[in-house]
Amino acid sequence: MAANGEEPLLSVSNLQTVFYTDKETIYAVDGIDFDVKRGETVGIVGESGSGKSVTARSIMGLIESPGKMLEGSSIRFDGQELTEFSAEEYQAIRGSGIGMVSQDPQQSLNPVYTVGNQIMEALEVNRGMSGEPARQEAIDLLEAVAIPDAARRLDEYPHEFSGGMRQRAVIAMMLACDPEFLICDEPTTALDVTIQAQILELLRDLQAEHGLSIIFITHDMGVIAEIADRVNVMYAGEIVEQAPVEELFADPKHPYTRGLLEAIPGRTEQGEQLRTIEGDVPTPNAPAEHCRFAPRCPVAFDACERIPPQPVTVEDGDEHTASCLLYPEGETEAERAEHHRAAAGERRRGRAESGGEP
Ligand code: SF4
Incomplete structure (x- = not known):
């Protein structure tokens, strides 16, 4: 379905969307990078509070005070930098270039x-x-x-x-707006399973017919398996794993992705209980100085409390990455820690230079 080897229709890089409250700053989307090629469906999956919908609203230009997209965030759509758009220009592109289907059609x-x-x-x-x-x-x-x-x-x-x-x-x-690009934010969550399957089939048919590119946001890994070509797994404002859908399901690398997959009925051995990930997604209310998944991670170790993991390529090619201190595989724990510490320092400097927060 996906067209390869061409300029992506959408390219999101270092997207940081924060919300300022009286008490704290919430890093709802904390420096994410992903792209969407023409004609493909990219899934964004994670529990509620992971930053999926804020990502969608950022792309649509719908972040309002006390929210703000920080300097250095980039959203390129069809060769145009959307973060530089005026309200009127955004209104025009929402009408014709990018459409959004949300969970509640009443909206x-x-x-x-x-x-x-x-x-x-x-x-x-x-x-x-x-x-x-x-x-x-x-x-x-x-x-x-x-x-x-x-x-x-x-x-x-x-x-x-x-x-x-x-x-x-x-x-x-x-x-009716003839969009090139559709953002579907949990469009099937409120529907029963049969209707959900029909809507997914409808979206696939329309995509084939109109050549649409789609971002599909959901908390449901089963839906992701049905609809996505490539997947971004989000946790507490960050993308923790990116991969083509078959690879993600066949060989998940990040402990969070593994946890999400173990919670899908039908993937566990017969008679074995479905596993759930204990605890809740934390509110990302400080710059990441450690792995935000550490309190819930079954394989966390000391360094996870001190070093913010950075994306590492985990398979041949560059399409499968995981942000976790277990990688790169084949290195010692000390080497991996140093790898991530250095990459985190570089990223922090890059953000400071572009005007974003550390
Ligand atoms: S960095 Fe550590 S805590 Fe975070 S997912 Fe990897 S192993 Fe678990």
Whole structure:
């Protein structure tokens, strides 16, 4: 599905989004790097509080006070630096270049207008269509997202739709904007398993048909296996592992990823209990001076409390990385500690030079 060897459509680098409160600074997204190629689906997975949705909102330009993207953060989309965009430019790109489907379709649908009105409005703003051609296109879009009896449904209000149908209507509205890129933030979480499977299939079909690139955010590893080409595992504001999806499931390297996978029904031996990761994701309220997963990590050792792990390539090629002091494999514990200490120092200097926080 993914196109290889070309400039990524989206490139996020050193993204730092912080929230200032009276008491503390929360490093909700703490210096993450990833890209999305044209036509591929990149998953972002992690428990709640890991920074997934703040990542999505940062890309969409939706961070408001007391939140802030720090200097040195970069979000390049189709050759443009989004962090330099004005509010108006962002509004325009949200309308046409990048669409977002969130967990709650009510957020995107206005309850006082019919579904048809809202899709037709999107067609008018983004494609200059009106009147009968817009109505016909709106019917075609509802049919494309498999809403039965689309011509009649067009004149219904959002509350007359079921949860699954509302989510389909939001996807139809997004398609009316002709986006190249879709950010799906837990779009199937509130839906039952059957409807969830249908929405995932719909997204795959639409992607194949329209050549969409997708970021798919979820806490559910099972969903990631279904939909993603490549995966970023997030924990407490950081990406702790990145890999192509088959490799991540076949050979997870980071202890957190292993924990998430052990919690999936069907992956453990028959009769064996599903494991869960004890404890909660900590609030990242200070610059990382250690591994934030250490308090929950079953294989933590002394250095994990003193050195912030940096990404290390863990397989041939550069597509699989893990931020953990167990790597690089083949080195002694002291060598690994030195490797990460040096990389963390370099990263800190780079951030200070670009105006971000350490
Ligand atoms: S750095 Fe240490 S605590 Fe963190 S995941 Fe690796 S082994 Fe566990």
